[in-house]
Amino acid sequence: MTFNRQRALFVTLGVAFVLTATEGLCRLAIRLSRPILAEEIRTTSDIFHEQSDKIQLLLDSTHTYRVVLDSIxxxxxxxxxxxxxxxxxxxxxRSPREYEPEPPARVLRVAAFGDSFVYGNEVADSASWPALVEQLFPRIEVLNYGVGGYGVDQAYLRFCAEGVALSPRIVIIGFVSDDLGRVVNVYRRFISNREVPLVKPRFSLDAGGRLVLLPNPLPHASDYERYLRVPQDVVELGAHDYWYRPAVYRNPAYDYSATVRLFTELWLRISARYFAPDRLFRDGAINPSSTAFRIQQPAPARSSCSSRTGNQSSPHSRGARRPSPRSRASSTAVKSSTSISLLPFARRRAPRPSGS
Known part of the structure; x- marks a missing residue:
């Protein structure tokens, strides 16, 4: 009997030692992985704490940040x-000057919509590519509608709201491969837990493959305040978000065990890259069967701006004069003399599953 007790004690101590050692090694591995991994492994309590801090800054009316919330x-x-x-x-x-509703005589007006590559992040106004085009070709005027972090969906929705107001002859929607992941995203911090807590609309596909707009779920600044009171409620935004991970946000053991965190993250990242049927990239190329690709692939037979968006216009488009009824009626095809192009930009880095 004494021998059995000693054996049980020995086994218990051995298991405890192995678990403790494993936990310690996993904590060390997580710490050492920080400069290596594109996405740091963090506890949800840390993620939610930072989320609250950033929401407070976002709602702080005493600061005039470049980014403001938009209901659409x-x-x-x-x-x-x-x-x-x-x-x-x-x-x-993006321009130090204002634009008239019609371009000057004998000037070709181009409207460029898209993300930070269109806007020209990290360079001055005069060094952005729309400004450089104007410098090289004095009879071309490029209106820069780019906004950092935009997906093709947001660029398209902004085009629907403002695309004809300044009478462009050519409309360009620029994109990079990161934008592929943005069209299936609602809450930016699900893509990267270091992001600004911004929320966006997105499109989904119905049973017939038609685009269905899912509007911005937080159209008012006051809607963000609820997540200051209960930060965990942000998981409700994951209902239509490709990047939402219940194994992280719904797992009680995730915060308390480094072992659980490490192995959960490893499995999620490996699965997203190699096994998930709806993964964005497959065999080093864009996955044509992914929802993200099917949402933004060209489809001439699809419906118009007004039927996809409810013909909503952004409240911030007042700065541009509203188009005439004739122009509004042609907002889908813009005008018979206007052409629309998709302009892919070269990437600065290799694609990665987590987006940016």
Missing amino acids: LGWRYRPGYRDSADAINSQGL
């Missing part, structure tokens, strides 16, 4: 914003 698009750049490198005019475009 999720966010946009503040009209009239100025700093040493950036100028946003009253129409919400």
